[in-house]
Amino acid sequence: MNNNAVFAVEKDAFNTVADAEEGIDDKWLKLAENLLAEDQIKKDALIEQFQLAIEKDEFLKSQRPSSLSLDRGYLTRFLRAGRWEVESAMEVLRSYSSLGKEYTEYVSRAIPSKLDRVWSNHLNTMTEKRDKFGRRVYIFRLGQWDPETVPVEEFYASAYVLMELVAREVKTQIAGVTVVNDVS
Numbered sequence: 342m343n344n345n346a347v348f349a350v351e352k353d354a355f356n357t358v359a360d361a362e363e364g365i366d367d368k369w370l371k372l373a374e375n376l377l378a379e380d381q382i383k384k385d386a387l388i389e390q391f392q393l394a395i396e397k398d399e400f401l402k403s404q405r406p407s408s409l410s411l412d413r414g415y416l417t418r419f420l421r422a423g424r425w426e427v428e429s430a431m432e433v434l435r436s437y438s439s440l441g442k443e444y445t446e447y448v449s450r451a452i453p454s455k456l457d458r459v460w461s462n463h464l465n466t467m468t469e470k471r472d473k474f475g476r477r478v479y480i481f482r483l484g485q486w487d488p489e490t491v492p493v494e495e496f497y498a499s500a501y502v503l504m505e506l507v508a509r510e511v512k513t514q515i516a517g518v519t520v521v522n523d524v525s
Contacts, residue, residue: 345375346368346371346372346375346474346475347473347474348368348471348472348473348474348475349473350470350471350472350473351470351471352469352470353469353470353471353512354469355467355469355506355507355510356509356510356511356512357509358509359414359415359509360412360413360414360415360417360418360509360511360514361414361511362414362511365511365512369475369511369512369515369516372475372515372516373421373515376515376516376517377421377424377425377515378424378425379421379425379515380425383425384417387420387425387427388413388416388417388420390427391416391419391420391427391430391431392411392416394427394428394431395411395416395431395434398431398435400435400438401431401434401435401438404435404438404439404442417514418508418509418514419433419434419437421514421515422514444497446494447494447497447498447501448498448501450494450495450498451498451499451501451502451505452498452502453502456495456498456499456502458490458491458492458495459491459495459496459498459499460499462485462486462487462490462491463482463485464481464482464485464486464491464496464499465479465480465481465482465496465499465500465503466479466480466503467479467480467503467506467507468480471512471516472519474516474519475512475515475516476513476516476517476518476519477507477510477513477516477517477518477519478518478519478521479500479503479504479507479518479519479520479521480521480523481500481520481521481522481523482523483522483523483524484523484524484525485523504518
């Protein structure tokens, strides 16, 4: 499970269409195979197994609204996070589904337009350039954070917003995220 692929470090605009696989070329598919054990032949069957497992899961039934769309892209996102193992993907989805209840103080504040104190203090960012391994780069400046000015709930909510943004990107689902913590 290694990433031998090398990508040009260049601007890659954020994909605002969730889970869109258009433009994912063979290099990315090969990386998904190497890092995540993604198999294009088994993909449809695993998505179907995952959907059936979700429908039977009592915890998830209690967590998710009936209006939640379990489309192919959404299911694939969690299967990638679980390395295409249905039970691992179920664990990831269960954890994700309980975030709102377990961390209400952060998730409820995760509205980008209401986090101006974080953004104006330049406390964290997600770069538009990917690193040479194809990963997004998340930078947070813990050393510049003044809890008297920016409440911890807003600081964490902003990180949640940024991670949600890139979790929707297929390239990021495949390659992941590099985290840089500037404590100076």
